[in-house]
Amino acid sequence: MKKGEKLRLLRENKKLTREALGNEINYSPQMIYKIEVGEKEPSLKFLNTVIKYFEVPVSFFIDEVFDELFNDIRSKDLEDIIINKADLEYRGKILSREEREFILDSINKSLELYYKHININK
Incomplete structure (x- = not known):
């Protein structure tokens, strides 16, 4: 499972839209979309923010x-x-x-x- 798919899984599990998640973690919904569909690789800073927000271990993404x-x-x-x-x-x-x-x-x-x-x- 790719990082973007894992992000979408976490987001949907919390019943968040891309816009709502973006507001929570200070990233645009467009950026979240591009990561989820694999158009863009998430930066380490982005992954760190997501890991903290969803309270998942680093190993979830790597x-x-x-x-x-x-x-x-x-x-x-x-x-x-x-x-x-x-x-x-x-x-x-x-x-x-x-x-x-x-x-x-x-x-x-x-x-x-x-x-x-x-x-x-x-």
Whole structure:
């Protein structure tokens, strides 16, 4: 997920228009639009302002681990990825169903905490 898409996600979650967000963080709605649609890369100053306003960790915008996880979850059902893949391996060992269920439970709990942290109700 690109930075602009993440910005739009945060903004829409708070039910803010681009104009309302712009007024809150002192940036024009046009600037916010250009960032959201990928026409412009956000500056570090802009990202810092957004991070403080939405109270999200810096990693929300820069951590590729979250990006990969979001993409996998969107493209496939998490249960199909983990539970129904009988030959899922970790460090050369095929994981048992119990181990795969533990992993799924851990991921679900981690995502719940993450979404709660960024105020997204999933």
